Amino acid sequence: xxxxxxxxxxxxxxxxxxxxxxxxxxxxxxxxxxxxxxxxxxxxxxxxxxxxxxxxxxxxxxxxxxxxxxxxxxxxxxxxxxxxxxxxxxxx
Amino acid sequence: xxxxxxxxxxxxxxxxxxxxxxxxxxxxxxxxxxxxxxxxxxxxxxxxxxxxxxxxxxxxxxxxxxxxxxxxxxxxxxxxxxxxxxxxxxxxxxxxxxxxxxxxxxxxxxxxxxxxxxxxxxxxxxxxxxxxxxxxxxxxxxxxxxxxxxxxxxxxxxxxxxxxxxxxxxxxxxxxxxxxxxxxxxxxxxxxxxxxxxxxxxxxxxxxxxxxxxxxxxxxxxxxxxxxxxxxxxxxxxxxxxxxxxxxxxxxxxxxxxxxxxxxxxxxxxxxxxxxxxxxxxxxxxxxxxxxxxxxxxxxxxxxxxxxxxxxxxxxxxxxxxxxxxxxxxxxxxxxxxxxxxxxxxxxxxxxxxxxxxxxxxxxxxxxxxxxxxxxxxxxxxxxxxxxxxxxxxxxxxxxxxxxxxxxxxxxxxxxxxxxxxxxxxxxxxxxxxxxxxxxxxxxxxxxxxxxxxxxxxxxxxxxxxxxxxxxxxxxxxxxxxxxxxxxxxxxxxxxxxxxxxxxxxxxxxxxxxxxxxxxxxx
Numbered sequence: 001x002x003x004x005x006x007x008x009x010x011x012x013x014x015x016x017x018x019x020x021x022x023x024x025x026x027x028x029x030x031x032x033x034x035x036x037x038x039x040x041x042x043x044x045x046x047x048x049x050x051x052x053x054x055x056x057x058x059x060x061x062x063x064x065x066x067x068x069x070x071x072x073x074x075x076x077x078x079x080x081x082x083x084x085x086x087x088x089x090x091x092x
Numbered sequence: 093x094x095x096x097x098x099x100x101x102x103x104x105x106x107x108x109x110x111x112x113x114x115x116x117x118x119x120x121x122x123x124x125x126x127x128x129x130x131x132x133x134x135x136x137x138x139x140x141x142x143x144x145x146x147x148x149x150x151x152x153x154x155x156x157x158x159x160x161x162x163x164x165x166x167x168x169x170x171x172x173x174x175x176x177x178x179x180x181x182x183x184x185x186x187x188x189x190x191x192x193x194x195x196x197x198x199x200x201x202x203x204x205x206x207x208x209x210x211x212x213x214x215x216x217x218x219x220x221x222x223x224x225x226x227x228x229x230x231x232x233x234x235x236x237x238x239x240x241x242x243x244x245x246x247x248x249x250x251x252x253x254x255x256x257x258x259x260x261x262x263x264x265x266x267x268x269x270x271x272x273x274x275x276x277x278x279x280x281x282x283x284x285x286x287x288x289x290x291x292x293x294x295x296x297x298x299x300x301x302x303x304x305x306x307x308x309x310x311x312x313x314x315x316x317x318x319x320x321x322x323x324x325x326x327x328x329x330x331x332x333x334x335x336x337x338x339x340x341x342x343x344x345x346x347x348x349x350x351x352x353x354x355x356x357x358x359x360x361x362x363x364x365x366x367x368x369x370x371x372x373x374x375x376x377x378x379x380x381x382x383x384x385x386x387x388x389x390x391x392x393x394x395x396x397x398x399x400x401x402x403x404x405x406x407x408x409x410x411x412x413x414x415x416x417x418x419x420x421x422x423x424x425x426x427x428x429x430x431x432x433x434x435x436x437x438x439x440x441x442x443x444x445x446x447x448x449x450x451x452x453x454x455x456x457x458x459x460x461x462x463x464x465x466x467x468x469x470x471x472x473x474x475x476x477x478x479x480x481x482x483x484x485x486x487x488x489x490x491x492x493x494x495x496x497x498x499x500x501x502x503x504x505x506x507x508x509x510x511x512x513x514x515x516x517x518x519x520x521x522x523x524x525x526x527x528x529x530x531x532x533x534x535x536x537x538x539x540x541x542x543x544x545x546x547x548x549x550x551x552x553x554x555x556x557x558x559x560x561x562x563x564x565x566x567x568x569x570x571x572x573x574x575x576x577x578x579x580x581x582x583x584x585x586x587x588x589x590x591x592x593x594x595x596x597x598x599x600x601x602x603x604x605x606x607x608x609x610x611x612x613x614x615x
Contacts, residue, residue, distance in 0.1 A: 015208060020162045027168055047171035049197055055209045
């Protein structure tokens with residue numbers, strides 16, 4: 001299980017493009033559960049529609065809970081994609 | 093294993109996997125439930141997945157490409173499709189599930205305060221629409237060689253679905269005389285209609301047999317039966333291949349009788365097809381299509397080109413041009429035909445032409461002129477009941493051979509009176525059977541009574557043929573039975589000299605004739 005908090009640095013936050021990139025990445029890991037959170041609201045990281053409802057903007061802090069096969073790899077790739085500022089990270 | 097008795101609408105046999113579609117007007121209603129619904133849903137998503145992939149590749153990595161990417165991702169969205177599956181499992185139909193989830197997700201987006209996120213609702217709507225379409229017409233995927241089954245099959249469906257190369261069509265309702273059946277026959281796709289209950293009994297992807305000869309659908313056939321039918325299918329294909337190879341050769345029976353195999357055509361395209369398929373001539377050239385020109389059809393010039401073309405393409409083989417065969421039931425406004433309670437028994441065929449000379453003369457004039465260049469052209473009259481009818485026409489056209497369609501019992505029973513004015517006869521069994529049994533062949537509730545094997549038809553034909561031969565005039569058959577495997581041997585044995593069929597059937601009819609030995613007691 002990997003838990004982290006990320007501050008969105010991109011101007012387009014978690015709008016269409018970055019959200020799509022995130023989901024495209026997430027779908028590459030079928031045995032990985034990914035949960036995103038903003039202000040207490042949790043959504044499935046593989047659901048594009050759900051992520052968009054978070055309305056992530058630049059500067060927002062997004063929580064991540066990742067568990068299953070490929071945690072590490074996913075996280076590394078995610079950092080590159082989202083280019084967020086990692087505030088906290090906890091690996092169990 | 094179950095057998096369902098149906099009505100044969102288009103000949104042939106087929107063995108394949110069932111593909112059920114529910115049709116409403118021209119759109120599929122997505123009424124499927126349960127497993128059916130899940131199956132169709134997955135199919136739809138698969139097709140759309142491929143199409144979206146292609147779309148995004150075409151567009152490239154620009155902004156538009158991103159849109160397709162997000163659509164592809166929406167297609168994989170577990171929230172959306174998980175909800176759809178849940179609703180189906182709750183008992184909702186596919187259409188209902190899709191609509192409800194669309195509404196729910198769209199509402200969710202519309203409740204977001206940020207305009208840029210709110211507008212994503214359109215993407216949801218778009219993807220749902222495309223998934224529905226992937227299950228409906230355009231993006232539908234039907235595996236090749238399927239037997240398509242539906243409650244009702246409309247003509248437009250046959251045209252739409254043909255591209256999937258189905259092996260056959262089966263409809264629970266419908267009639268063998270419907271336009272759909274005619275289309276299926278023209279395209280050579282086996283079809284059964286009036287297969288009551290079939291949509292409830294057969295499941296998607298189940299193997300079934302369509303037997304157009306026995307007019308039955310066999311559900312879940314045993315392995316043994318499957319094997320038999322696979323062999324039959326292969327045999328038919330081989331036959332068809334051989335028939336095509338020999339189509340330009342004359343059809344001569346084993347005991348040396350030449351039988352003319354003509355084609356029934358209703359357009360110039362079909363004339364070319366007739367020639368291509370080895371027809372020995374045109375048995376009936378249906379000219380009603382000229383009436384779609386409206387007022388122009390009343391001028392001989394608009395006929396001339398077509399008649400010349402027919403004469404030329406088939407030269408020197410005979411071309412029998414049938415004068416307009418219409419009645420009050422046909423939709424030609426400009427003719428001002430009076431309303432009739434019983435159009436089938438009213439002013440139609442030759443009677444109508446003799447009463448409305450403005451319709452008759454241009455056609456006759458054009459035929460006369462075309463005949464000068466192409467003497468292989470002759471005239472055939474529709475719906476004759478009285479010798480006077482033929483006499484009048486004969487007097488108007490002089491040298492040109494005039495024949496008649498024997499379609500009414502009166503005509504069949506008084507051929508001797510007609511004979512001196514006629515040069516040849518063709519029995520129009522479709523209408524003749526109709527008038528003899530007093531059954532509307534296209535009638536919804538009576539179509540199963542219309543049976544060409546009825547002895548009354550054959551007795552009438554026997555009488556007709558005998559009289560025709562007495563006067564030494566050519567006699568043949570131009571109705572549907574002329575192309576039917578089960579009737580051809582009997583017709584030839586009775587002394588029929590020509591068979592006129594749809595261009596498609598010319599080769600196989602010739603082949604069947606070549607296998608007959610009518611003078612042999614077993615025939």
